[in-house]
Amino acid sequence: MEISLIIGTYFAGFATILTGFIAWLVYLSQKADQKVNAARIIISEIRTAERNIDEISNLIQRGQKDFPNVLKESNWKKFAHLFAQDFDQDELDSINNFFNLCEIIQEAAKRDNEYFWLTTENISKESQRKFVDLVEKSVNGKTFKLDKPKLDKLRVAIVDFYTNNPFLYAPKKTQMTLTTYIQKVQKLSTSSVGIKLKKIAKLN
Secondary structure: OHHHHHHHHHHHHHHHHHHHHHHHHHHHHHHHHHHHHHHHHHHHHHHHHHHHHHHHHHHHHOOOOOOOOOOOOOOHHHHHHHHOOOOOHHHHHHHHHHHHHHHHHHHHHHHHHHHHHHHHHHHHHHHHHHHHHHHHHOEOOOOOOEOHHHHHHHHHHHHHHHHHOOOOOOOHHHHHHHHHHHOOOOOOOOOHHHHHHHHHOOOO
């Protein structure tokens, strides 16, 4: 009776330890999977940001506008704690700096785009108003009939010229901000930090 009780107690204790050990292994496995997935998300965001920053730089050089978003979202702050043991302080600072620059560039690009679309909308409204004025000027005061040849000439001379040669206003500050901070961005995807992230993400 006592031996059976001892054996039963022993196995109960062993089962508890085994259950705890398995739970610990499951926890470690889930944490590892979370880290791999987080690394893949961060790498993807870095590549997207680098590609879009290059596009913004090219658009500026060509004197064009309507810039793309640098990042749809940034998950580095959310997952940074998972990589505290994988990177030294300099490496962590370089990642933080990269995403901080991305936020600055994105905000400047957004502001520039807002000015671009605001002036485009105003040009459209002004063009419609000018065309109405030209229609009124093309109506014969005696017969009240529209002189279409006259209207066509006025439209080409005024409205078409105005819409094809618009003055799209944008403050120089946003352009200067974009140019300044784009020059400060260092590519992470091909750096030692990027290589380490790819290794953690099991992409190598």
